[in-house]
Amino acid sequence: MKSLTIIIVLITGAVLFYGTVDMPDWGDPNSPASRHVSPRYITQTVAETETPNIVTSLLADYRGYDTLGETTVIFGAGMVCILILRSARKREE
Amino acid sequence: MIHNSTDVIIKTVARIFIPFIQLYALYVIMHGHYSPGGGFQGGVILGASLILLLITHGERVAMQRISENWITILFSLGVLIYAGIGTLCLFFGGNFLDYGVLAPLLHVSPAAARSLGILGVEIGVGIAVMSVMVSIFYNIARSGPYRNKGTTARRES
Amino acid sequence: MILPFDIIILLFVVICAVAALTVKDLLSAVVILGAYSFFMCLMWTQMGAVDVAFTEASVSASVGTILLITAVFKTTRNSKD
Amino acid sequence: MEITLLVQATDECFSVIEKARRHAIDVLNTATLLTSETRSVEERKLQALLKGAVQARASSQQFLSTFLILMAFWCLLSGKFDIFHLSLGCICSLVIAYLSHDLLFANVRVGDARLIIQRFIAYMPWHLYQIAISNVHVAKLVLSPRMPIEPNVFRFKTKLESDMSWMALATSITLTPGTITIDIEDSGEFVVHALDKKLAADLNAGEMEDKIAHIFMESDHIYIQDALDMARVFGAMK
Amino acid sequence: MLDFIMAKYNYWIYIILMMIGFYGMIGKNNLVKKIIGMNIFQTAIILFxxxxxxxxGGATLPIIEYSHGGEHPVVHAADYLNPxxxxxxxxxxxxxxxxxxVAIAIVIRLYRDYKTLEEDEILRKIS
Known part of the structure; x- marks a missing residue:
């Protein structure tokens, strides 16, 4: 059982290792991730939102809908904790 | 887990430090525009200060500040603030969460209106995260049997 | 990015990850996980992601560790593997 | 016959007068009782009002001082002094002062705060010097090839009273190399681990405890301070 | 060869961490150990x-130096990290x-019902 687990993990690691060969180099300024939309965010954030911290303006303004969904996920997690644990507590008391 | 601690040092240090931790948390929320920080981090620090109050001073002292029902109300209120600001933009003729159209309401330029909108959203996120963290901790710590083996053994010896 | 510093931190991260999974005592495992989170936070700081590092230090290293320690107090402390 | 009638009449008169007197005394007694009762009730009400007013005054004082301290801390953190950020700081400090105004000043006499801070600052150089001395001592112990350490746990009962001074003494002991406070019992007994006999003897001499009692104006130091103050007043009067 | 290692070693570190976390998730019997493995897996993804x-080449943190009321500075995208x-x-x-x-809540509920945290013992008690 244990050997089977190790074999599965090693196979997954090998596949991922093979995948890294085609990935862009570390710290490449012209990698696809940093060429597409992020230059616009960096250059326009002060003019459009007066917020020097780009991460904040991106989090709450440009990607605000994303963060709304994420806040809802946290809300759901709190609700689930209450549903799982509080009913049992009431029964015990 | 939640009980009035008998250790004088921990109680005194917690008593002195908790207001400063809470003020630092609000500072992190309010100054997310200029420095690292924002609603998530500040809310979690605020929740951690309340958890510290719970595990040092016991349930009675902590719950007379924010009761359990209030926590449950607060984490709906946080999401409501966020979604409410987004919906307010719809009434002014913009898109959902497009704070620039709030400028005539706030008497500032559209860019500054966006900045203020970000601040309001961060406050909503902070309230939601704070109450959810305290609620999860409280529900976990109140459930099930608590065996205080370590401290009772020490007191008996 | 300073290479020797980077390599030392990466080494510590891997050691902490392995130790957290191999220690038999669950409370020790949870505390080692907190140390792992702090090393991760240090690494992100020197990669330039200060916001993410701050979030990791406040969220995962403090509240996550508190929740796990509470869970260990509530259940049992010893494990078989 | 007439004489006996007269005597009887006077007797009756006297008995009637006596009855009336008793009645009047009873009435007067009940009246005074009633008034005293009402007065005591009113006094109690007044006292409760006064006590409530004192408590309200104390809590409002606590609220105000907490608010001022937090506002100073905010200015220290923020560094932005335009109106928007200062009003944000006011709101945040008000919220936190409302949430936890009874935590910061639980056992502190407010009037003494300035003197305590002055004395605490004066205490620091002495403590740093103490740390340096015991640092050298512990280094000598550890670096010598025979390692002449004798670790032992000992207890001593302190004469300090408030929790703040207990905490200050415990942290001072822990900051000094070679000694660590393990626990404080409820009755004020410190459990201290020391690396060496000499360090333990230094602690038992009680100089540090005296200094801390002087900072927080406790036990016998407060009387000495009172006497000094009174001496100055007497000198002025002469 | 050295260039190749220097260019890709961050991916390898993340793969190693991910393998450790994956092993913890599927190989360990204890439920808290599984949660710890899940945590390591997630941090590995975040590291990636x-x-x-x-x-x-001199890119700094994604925070622009700027003061209220001043002129908008000219910003070059290459000077800042990708936010x-x-x-x-x-x-x-x-x-x-x-x-x-949520995972901890489920674990505590399971412990209250079955009095153990080991996965195989829980499976034996169910059947």
Whole structure:
């Protein structure tokens, strides 16, 4: 059982290792991730939102809908904790 | 887990430090525009200060500040603030969460209106995260049997 | 990015990850996980992601560790593997 | 016959007068009782009002001082002094002062705060010097090839009273190399681990405890301070 | 060869961490150990995203130097790190703690019903 687990993990690691060969180099300024939309965010954030911290303006303004969904996920997690644990507590008391 | 601690040092240090931790948390929320920080981090620090109050001073002292029902109300209120600001933009003729159209309401330029909108959203996120963290901790710590083996053994010896 | 510093931190991260999974005592495992989170936070700081590092230090290293320690107090402390 | 009638009449008169007197005394007694009762009730009400007013005054004082301290801390953190950020700081400090105004000043006499801070600052150089001395001592112990350490746990009962001074003494002991406070019992007994006999003897001499009692104006130091103050007043009067 | 190692070693570190976390998730019997493995797996993924955001050659933190009321400075995109992965991972970390809370709630509930945290013993008690 244990050997089977190790074999599965090693196979997954090998596949991922093979995948890294085609990935862009570390710290490449012209990698696809940093060429597409992020230059616009960096250059326009002060003019459009007066917020020097780009991460904040991106989090709450440009990607605000994303963060709304994420806040809802946290809300759901709190609700689930209450549903799982509080009913049992009431029964015990 | 939640009980009035008998250790004088921990109680005194917690008593002195908790207001400063809470003020630092609000500072992190309010100054997310200029420095690292924002609603998530500040809310979690605020929740951690309340958890510290719970595990040092016991349930009675902590719950007379924010009761359990209030926590449950607060984490709906946080999401409501966020979604409410987004919906307010719809009434002014913009898109959902497009704070620039709030400028005539706030008497500032559209860019500054966006900045203020970000601040309001961060406050909503902070309230939601704070109450959810305290609620999860409280529900976990109140459930099930608590065996205080370590401290009772020490007191008996 | 300073290479020797980077390599030392990466080494510590891997050691902490392995130790957290191999220690038999669950409370020790949870505390080692907190140390792992702090090393991760240090690494992100020197990669330039200060916001993410701050979030990791406040969220995962403090509240996550508190929740796990509470869970260990509530259940049992010893494990078989 | 007439004489006996007269005597009887006077007797009756006297008995009637006596009855009336008793009645009047009873009435007067009940009246005074009633008034005293009402007065005591009113006094109690007044006292409760006064006590409530004192408590309200104390809590409002606590609220105000907490608010001022937090506002100073905010200015220290923020560094932005335009109106928007200062009003944000006011709101945040008000919220936190409302949430936890009874935590910061639980056992502190407010009037003494300035003197305590002055004395605490004066205490620091002495403590740093103490740390340096015991640092050298512990280094000598550890670096010598025979390692002449004798670790032992000992207890001593302190004469300090408030929790703040207990905490200050415990942290001072822990900051000094070679000694660590393990626990404080409820009755004020410190459990201290020391690396060496000499360090333990230094602690038992009680100089540090005296200094801390002087900072927080406790036990016998407060009387000495009172006497000094009174001496100055007497000198002025002469 | 050295160039190849220097260019790709961040991916290898993340793969190693991910393998450790994956082994913890599927190989360990204890439920708390499984949660710890899940935590390590998530941080490995976050490390992968953050290392994508790096830029060589003098790029600094994504915070622009700017004061209120001043003129808008001219900003070059190459001078700042890519902020988009930071934002995505910032939300991912908070979701990580939320999932941690739910997982702990489930573990405590299981312990109350079966009095054990080992997976094989729970399976034996169910059947």
């Amino acid at each position: 995203f953050i290392s994508i955001a790096c830029k060589k 988009l992965p930071h934002v995505l991972m910032l939300t991912a970390i908070v979701v990580m703690v939320a999932t941690l809370g």
